[in-house]
Amino acid sequence: MVIEKIEAFVLKDELSNSFFFSQWEYAERRICVVKVTASDGTYGWGEGYGPAALIETGIKMLEPIVVGEDPLQNEVIWNKMYRKTLDFARRGVLMASISAIDIAIWDLKGKILGLPISTLLGGAHRIKIRPYATGMYFTDHNNPTKDFEKEAKLYISQGFKAIKMKVGLGIKEDVANVKKLRGIIGDDIQLMVDSNHAYSLREAIELARKIEKYDISWFEEPLSPEFYDQHYELRQKTSIPIAGGECEYLRFGFQQLIKSKSVDIIQPDICAAGGLTEAKRIATLASTNGIDLIPHTWGTSIGLHVALHFIANIESIPGRMHQPDFLIEYDQTENGLRDKLTFPAIEMKDGYLEVPNRPGLGIDIDKAVLERYAVCKTTFKKSIL
Numbered sequence: 598m599v600i601e602k603i604e605a606f607v608l609k610d611e612l613s614n615s616f617f618f619s620q621w622e623y624a625e626r627r628i629c630v631v632k633v634t635a636s637d638g639t640y641g642w643g644e645g646y647g648p649a650a651l652i653e654t655g656i657k658m659l660e661p662i663v664v665g666e667d668p669l670q671n672e673v674i675w676n677k678m679y680r681k682t683l684d685f686a687r688r689g690v691l692m693a694s695i696s697a698i699d700i701a702i703w704d705l706k707g708k709i710l711g712l713p714i715s716t717l718l719g720g721a722h723r724i725k726i727r728p729y730a731t732g733m734y735f736t737d738h739n740n741p742t743k744d745f746e747k748e749a750k751l752y753i754s755q756g757f758k759a760i761k762m763k764v765g766l767g768i769k770e771d772v773a774n775v776k777k778l779r780g781i782i783g784d785d786i787q788l789m790v791d792s793n794h795a796y797s798l799r800e801a802i803e804l805a806r807k808i809e810k811y812d813i814s815w816f817e818e819p820l821s822p823e824f825y826d827q828h829y830e831l832r833q834k835t836s837i838p839i840a841g842g843e844c845e846y847l848r849f850g851f852q853q854l855i856k857s858k859s860v861d862i863i864q865p866d867i868c869a870a871g872g873l874t875e876a877k878r879i880a881t882l883a884s885t886n887g888i889d890l891i892p893h894t895w896g897t898s899i900g901l902h903v904a905l906h907f908i909a910n911i912e913s914i915p916g917r918m919h920q921p922d923f924l925i926e927y928d929q930t931e932n933g934l935r936d937k938l939t940f941p942a943i944e945m946k947d948g949y950l951e952v953p954n955r956p957g958l959g960i961d962i963d964k965a966v967l968e969r970y971a972v973c974k975t976t977f978k979k980s981i982l
């Protein structure tokens with residue numbers, strides 16, 4: 598059996614209400630997903646994180662490398678894609694294209710073998726994962742937190758035990774917003790903050806020190822991802838754990854992040870950092886160095902399921918009889934591509950998401966929904982390169 602066809606779809610969901618954070622405003626969600634089909638008709642789905650049109654172009658470039666290959670030899674295919682693009686794709690969007698294809702091949706391999714991806718990775722240490730709500734974005738430029746109370750109370754009523762809020766508007770405003778949200782959610786809900794690299798070192802130290810008293814589980818992307826040494830310095834000056842890595846790529850990038858002692862928690866996006874093949878190596882690197890790993894997710898339900906299988910397989914270090922819950926990022930902003938694109942629907946039960954025990958990712962695409970959201974579909978020809 599060989600890989601016969603690759604199709605990329607750029608999907609767009611126009612939002613009924615735009616929202617913003619420290620860097621820009623979202624009025625739509627636009628994501629590239631990919632379908633890889635084998636010669637017997639079995640197929641798998643993958644997703645790339647980043648600018649959809651560029652990821653689609655990258656997939657077009659990679660297609661001749663992948664078509665004709667045996668889908669069970671997924672590491673070999675990964676290496677061919679990596680080696681043939683190494684001069685141009687050590688970081689960035691082309692790596693998201695590689696990630697999307699790699700994930701689709703894992704899904705395809707699982708479906709061919711009749712096994713869930715968590716089993717292919719080596720097995721599930723856990724079959725349910727505790728989601729944390731990513732939300733608390735800003736909806737009104739004159740009154741950015743006007744929906745905070747309603748939104749936070751909704752998450753708690755849904756069973757979330759952890760919420761991540763956005764900071765990065767300015768120190769004074771951030772401190773007031775953190776205080777406000779902690780007051781709304783009480784002391785029993787975990788609270789994380791994410792500035793999306795909005796601050797200088799001096800500002801990040803000041804903000805961290807001023808919000809330490811609100812029991813913050815981690816401060817995500819406090820600084821520009823390029824400033825490894827400054828992250829280390831920040832870690833020495835606050836008791837809040839520092840998290841980052843959603844802009845980092847490959848095991849080599851994460852090695853740099855870990856070696857520089859920049860963060861307490863690494864957050865690779867599996868749909869960009871090199872796919873499941875590379876994420877497994879990044880997890881090995883994290884466990885070798887005693888660093889926590891909680892993947893970044895931001896996209897469709899394909900990416901969310903990728904993270905579920907992956908987290909199921911992460912080993913507990915240190916091990917102990919009563920293990921703390923492993924967390925998965927569960928974005929709660931408006932996104933039809935996350936809620937409607939695949940079936941069975943994602944269901945949170947008693948505050949957990951279950952890892953599917955079905956072949957591959959354990960989901961399929963709703964074709965009518967795919968067609969409704971697709972702004973572009975490309976079936977590639979082998980003559981592109």
Ligand SMILES: [Mg+2]
Pocket residue numbers: 791793817818843
């Ligand atoms: Mg983030």
